[in-house]
Amino acid sequence: MTSHLNRRSLLTRSAAAGLLSVPAVSALSGCASGGGDDNSVERGETSDDNPLGVDPDAELEVVIFDGGFGDQYALDAEAIYQESYGQVAHTKTTEIQTRLQPRFVQGEPPDVVNNSGADAMDIAALTRNDQVYDLNELLDAPSLDDPNVTVRDTLMPSTVEMGQFGSEEVWRLNYAYTVYGQWYSRTALERLEVEYPRTWDEMIAVCEAAKRQGMAGWTYAGVYPYYFNFTLYPFIGKIGGGDVLKAIDNLEPNAWRHDAVRAAFEAYHELAARGYILQGSPGMTHEESQDEWNGYQALFLPNGSWVENESRRNTPDDFDMAVGPPTGLDSSDAMPFETLWTSASEPFFVPADAKNPIGGLEFLRVMLGRQSARNFTELVSSLTCVRGAADDLELPPGLASAKQAFEAAGENLLVPRLPDWYKQLNDEEVGGAVAAMMAGDIDPDEAINRCQRAADATASDDSVQKFQHV
Amino acid sequence: MEDTTQRAGKDVTGSGGRGSEDRLTPGMRLRLAVAFVLPPRFTPDSVRYDRRYRKLDQYRFIVWFLAAPLLVYGIFVVSPFVQAFFYSMTDWTGYSSSYRFTGFENYERMWNDDKFWDATRNSLLLLVVAPVVTLALGLFFSYMLTAGGRRRSEAVAGVTGSGLYKIVYFFPQVLSLAIIAVIWARIYSPRSGALNAGLDAVGLGSWQREDWLGSSWAIWCVLIVLCWSFVGFYVVLFSAAMSSIPNEIYEAARLDGAGRSLTFFRITFPLTWETVRTGWVYMGIQALDAFALVNVMVPEHGMDVLPSYLFSKAFRDGQAGYATTIGVALFLITLVFAAVMMRIGRRDRIEM
Known part of the structure; x- marks a missing residue:
């Protein structure tokens, strides 16, 4: 979604205003040192059902931006993930940066971040410090629905591109399609x-x-x-x-x-x-x-x-x-x-310092499956970056017209x-x-x-x- | 404190050994030092009966009581300030624990940053104008409320209905600044806002604007809200200060034939000056901040004040290091302002 000032972030910011006001300098000087413990999860055995090698017992922590799309679609995808793998700790918030920035500084970020809204983190700044996991591994993995097709080949045009910042690494997955x-x-x-x-x-x-x-x-x-x-x-x-x-x-x-x-x-x-x-x-x-x-x-x-x-x-x-x-x-x-x-919008990324990054990739793979993608479109009436996932769904007039315009454009897409x-x-x-x-x-x-x-x-x-x- | 000093005093007179050792030997010095850091009950007798003990006891009391608050203050106020000076010389993004020391690079960049100077100019304008307007209004209103009325029976009284006004003026103070900003943003809204509609209603349709908050008018729009939201607080503050002025002074002035304005400038204003000056510093700091108002009301491409510029550098652009540099500049401006305000207009307190 786009970034506007909503009521919640307004209150946060006015709270921040209090911090910044009189002792303005002190606001930014929270200790920048310290590091996380290195207790990350080992990669497990890979198999046809588990191509990335997720440790089936490891917990997964997912943080979802609770904006216009809500978080039901993520809960549904988490249920699918939990059928095969460990428990998912689910958090929803409108204050991505406020809540997560301290954890990034400490080196203890969650495994999947839905980095969206007015309070999203600057992903370019995160990549500069190698804090983001390269998603190419996910893109080259077989897709959830058809093992003969890679995840990359199930995506709409510009999805991979929107994850790149001037290099081959793909730092984020933009799930919705605008x-x-x-x-x-x-x-x-x-x-x-x-x-x-x-x-x-x-x-x-x-x-x-x-x-x-x-x-x-x-x-x-x-x-x-x-x-x-x-x-x-x-x-x-x-x-x-x-x-x-x-x-x-x-x-x-x-x-x-x-x-x-x-x-x-x-x-x-x-x-x-x-x-x-x-x-x-x-x-x-x-x-x-x-x-x-x-x-x-x-x-x-x-x-x-x-x-x-x-x-x-x-x-x-x-x-x-x-x-x-x-x-x-x-x-x-x-x-x-x-x-x-x-263009693909609504970014998800996996922090490099996450405890269970492979689980994070697998969660995104589940979300890119047809079932989750169709569920997303039905729940929040937005297209997804999964090619053809909305094909036989009944769409509201605006969305149907957007889909038509996209199909009419063919190769003539600008990003x-x-x-x-x-x-x-x-x-x-x-x-x-x-x-x-x-x-x-x-x-x-x-x-x-x-x-x-x-x-x-x-x-x-x-x-x-x-x-x-x- | 009284208790211990009294006891100490008694002991000293009781022993009758005062002045027995006038020169400070190294051993005595050590014992005094030990007594200073230990609780009174562990004070060695030789120290207790020394004539310097009374002074020591006094200072020991003060230091021990201040230690805890000073420690808290040092950890939570002074140390972040000092750290800020350090971070202002780094390229810290604010996202990770790694950063590079860059010396005065940020300061050089700030010096050449036009947007920083624009924001500074806006902040300084608010700093100068907002207190003048707010305090003047506050003084005027509170004077009218406490001594502006003219009634036969009493020498000094507020205008009719002053009790009600006092409450009404205080209303904005009850709302949080964020809410005030949202409400006023609606007022300035071009199609549905009260300002444009009001201008139209009084036949000033040509004064209407399509974007009050995105144009060069924004600073004045913010100024008005700032004054509006704080004036009530000063009315209450000054009313309290004015009610402590004895009625006899007013009565004497009345007898000498002084009118309202003469009474104000000759009596009320000089006698409330201390309060006004304190209010000035406080209002100046509020004006230097103005963050909530600007951040909520003014669009991103509109004007900035220093705190809002700092905020966008830190949290939008991921340049916490540079933002801290701006914070240091803001800190210095605040410091200079407070120092100037406390220096100018210092006069002797008038005893009443």
Whole structure:
């Protein structure tokens, strides 16, 4: 899921605020020394049923992020694991970092961590200190359902890639599968008697039609303006090709000054300049923008496929939610209209210092089995990274449309890495520049300059770890 | 303490041997030292009857009583501070027990970090403006509540309904800062918020903004909330200070024909100055913090204050070492502020 400030983390942070306030320096100075005992579990005998060699008596400790997906799916997977192996100690929390950081510092982490939410740990920082177990061993193991197929071959595209940080090691497994795009209501489009826009001229026409009916074309989460990146990045990729996005991810000089970037920024700026953006969007949270969108105040919303579940309570019955690929510019686009940003999300990893890392791998192998994957989709209405697991399931309209869009895209998938490689650059700098442009404070040139300056600053900042596309 | 010193005193006079040994021999020195660290009942007689014993007994008492709290303070307050100075010179991520010593690299980076200076500027602005506004409002309200009224029967009285106001002013203090921040974030919300709606209602629709908290207005939005949430506390604090001013002084001023403002500046303010100054330091520290408000209300791409910048470096970017460097800077600013406040405006306490 995405990271927002929920009520719980707010209270944690205000507690942290108390710590940080007067004796600000003392807050961070908890003793950084100390080490764990080395009482890890030995690898057991391997067999066809137990290809990784899990010690059948060893305990397994699993920590699940208790966010939008809850933890029932994990409990169900743990039950399957326990049929063959040792007891599972299950913890759910919304405060992954707050709870687990001290244990990592002590060298006594749990065996599986669902590292998600606003309080997730910086996995890049963990890999820098060799604190994460390489999952390649799991990926090369036979899959749960068919011993002739490796786990790797059961995964959706980009799943392995999303676990890599510039090298062959796979540090994490992103279990859910997200489709990003322009989310809309089929009912709203039908009422306006318009088709989903495929080119920017059509987009302008649709927005104009909406404006005549007193409806805005777009709304977005101005407080978290990086939501705009969900459609902006694939839009850029579509106009100029995937290499433009790769150059941006690699922090190459002048990557942001590419014509495709300028075209995309100018197109979005046009929305604001023509008054197609819902008034007040620059100051809205994601929930406020979703509520306005659900209330037919605006047509399009840049978002990811979790939005259906998240906005479930406010979605009218006749809404008929759907997602489309980002509208292209025109016929000169480098990639077809169906081009889509899809990516595996909801990360799981196995700490290197875990007592029972092999058990951790096996648990993930169980989760990647069809039974667990289908269970996940049914419970939380999200796709998983397991190929074809949701094929004959009945899906809610938004999710069904996301699946269709994914299938229509074929090979034309884009996976921008800026959001997870350089979170600060993506969320704060690019997000801030886009926010200022959409609020009408700066023009596209200035927004692009700000992005480029921020990218250059990140590139020359030694304290930020750098990654390259493999 | 009285008990032991009295007994000691009696013993000294009872023995009549005072002044028997004026020069401190090494042996006596040792015995005094031993007596200092041992409980009184183990004090050797030769020491007990020494004339220096009274002083020793006094200091022994003080030191023994302070030892425990000082130890706790040293372990839980001083030592983290000292450690912080050390960690500020490392590249510690905050995730593992390994780090590298990097000397003053973090400090150099901080010196050239524009975002750090932006955050510092915001923090200093709050530090200067928030106490002035809050204390001025607090003084004004509490003066009106305790001595602002004009009634025939009494020389000094609050305005009508002052008892109710006192309670109402205190309301925000009951809420936690996090809750206040959430409520005010709703007020600033562009479409459903009370601020934009209120501006519209009074015909100032052109003053409406689409993103109060994401724009350069954010610092003023935070300032208002900060003042709003603390003013009640100072009303109560100053009311207490003002009620200790004897009525005769007010009566005399009234007889001499002084009005409300003259009475305030000539009598009330000088007589509550000590409280105001203490309040100033406290409010300044609150303003330097402002973390909960900024973290909850202001979007990530919006403005930062020092503590929120520190927080994002430590817990978002995994740079606990650098964050500690910022913490050291914040510590120094706090220290300088407190020192300045305690120095300026120091005057003799007026006895009443």
